[in-house]
Amino acid sequence: MSYSQQAPAEVYPPPPSTAYPPPGQYVAPPPAGYPMGDAPTNPQNPPPVETKSRGDGFWKGCCAALCCCCVLDACF
Numbered sequence: 503m504s505y506s507q508q509a510p511a512e513v514y515p516p517p518p519s520t521a522y523p524p525p526g527q528y529v530a531p532p533p534a535g536y537p538m539g540d541a542p543t544n545p546q547n548p549p550p551v552e553t554k555s556r557g558d559g560f561w562k563g564c565c566a567a568l569c570c571c572c573v574l575d576a577c578f
Contacts, residue, residue, distance in 0.1 A: 532538070
């Protein structure tokens with residue numbers, strides 16, 4: 503039986519010479535809010551200067567949760 507040697511068929515196209523699209527093609531901008539390396543920060547929305555106390559509700563909730571856990575542990 504005789505097998506003929508043939509050059510392998512090229513399946514994939516060769517890789518592009520550059521990583522960027524050719525001129526004239528549209529490139530989508532990054533998503534809104536995506537940080538840009540050299541873009542200035544938004545001066546219209548400065549961060550808050552002063553924080554305000556929200557009361558002791560957080561500590562009351564923590565104590566209530568701890569007491570609840572202790573009661574459940576004692577019951578079961």
